[in-house]
Amino acid sequence: MSSKLLNSIFDDKKVYVDETFMDIIPWFLNNRKEDLLKTIGFLESLNFEQIQRMGHRWKGTCASYGFQKLSEAGEAMETWAENKKHDEIENLLMQVEQYIEHLEIVYIPTVEDSDSLTNTH
């Protein structure tokens, strides 16, 4: 993903989140802010391995909460860290910080698949 593309990706601040997670979203977002601070530290000490790990984690975690774009950011972070792209990562972190600050979360009901809830125990 190019930096330009990434900027435009973060333009739309609306996120649809399953209402299951309503109570823990503040906690989740706080964790992400802490991750960002940590990552900025990693970048300062050129610790690309840790950034790569962080990106990988975001990739799997954030979309599981409905934050698709943060997962995409994680993926970009991972790839760029692998290639030691300092400036790209720096720009990305700034974008993500802004994005998280101005999120507009819309809670939506779970689309339940009735069969999947059959619990025979």
Added chain:
Amino acid sequence: MSLGSSRVLIVDDDLDILKNMQVTLARRGYEVQTFLHAEKALEYLKSQEKRIDLIISDIQMPEMNGLQFLTSVKELMPSTPILMMTAFGTMNRVIEALRGGADDFIQKPFTPTDLMTLVGRALSTEYVKDAQQPSSRLQQQIQQAQIVSQSADMKKVMELTEKVALTSANVLITGESGTGKEVIAQIIHNLSPRGNKPLVAINCAAIPEGLLESELFGHAKGSFTGAVQNRRGLFREANGGTLFLDEIGDLSLPLQAKILRVLQEKKVRPVGANDLYSVDVRIVAATHKNLEQSIRAGDFRSDLYYRLNVIPIHLSPLRERTEDIIPLAQLFLNRMLKKYNITNKRISQGALQALLSYSWPGNVRELENAMERAVVLSGHEITRDNLFLSYHDDKPINRKSAALFDLLEPMSLRDLELLYIQYILTKTGGRKDKAASILQIDRKTLFRKLSSYQKEIEKKETPLESPPVKDLSFI
């Protein structure tokens, strides 16, 4: 039936994921016990404080990893179902986990619906019952479909196929053309809990790009010329069952993006329609290409690859599993004798030797064709000559190049070279340095070739018309 009684134990070193799953399950009445360390989870299980109905564990964790945990759990409580969580790029471990007794896989990231579907399945008695008799069902499949699996390679493939079938994971089958990828896809479907639902197959390379989208996703009436009726599309036709996407490596990038979206959202929007439709399909994809190479070349999306390739199955070329050749030849001989109503024919020693030493570039399919030809053309004994093995073209020309050459008149190598150089020049907008780099010759050589052709043309006074390659933008 009460929802409150099922107890689920979850292990993951990622607290965000643990919380996510805990909330999702607790909200739906499950009792959840979470652990950040596999050792701690194991201690808890050993203490047998409370009954546990289902275990979910991440594969990749520091200290005791998911595979070691799986092994210990299987010793401790062999009948408790266990689901493994996988992140992108842990394919090799998935196979190990499958062999180690994992019942199914959850791929990160997942939605609450994904999680509930898998948990519901793992706990349903039907699923457990299914899992009890897989081997006899595999044997039945092998007999019914007359599958030959004498070689160690094929035995391994069948063992994996049987295990994979019981999971809900997407599967990517790789192997040269004619190695039996479609056969394996069919068995996976038949043995899976989706076996009584449809298996829908499509060859992505055989359908023109423009039609493929509406073929897969359907279209609304009037959405384009020729769309005279609504069309459901194959994703919806396969709903509840399996969609076999053959030659997935030939999909264009835009279509890859669209398929990825469907896999992520589990919804399709037919071309020209406003409504979204929910779909529940398992994807079994196949390709003869090396997709990792395609990814490096920018021709295949890595995110789609990881979604499709949760579990890889590789079929080796027939020349690498010679133990299968004679049993296959025998099988096809019997089949053809029946087809042509011939009572008896035997294969000569010489022919057997030839079958074994030939390289089978077209694999099982080529062997099948060779046997059919031989049955028709031979006397009471099939000889080496009846097999018509084409030793000279060991390396088969690939299908795309064959399609290209079919469009051209036979010509000299020199003319072909000129044609190709001109084609590359049109592609590079006439830039000779770029063309030279694509052709991997230096610029001087390119100039020399062009000017020598030019002289030849002037001598003949029959200027070469602009080559017909302009229309071949599909290659």
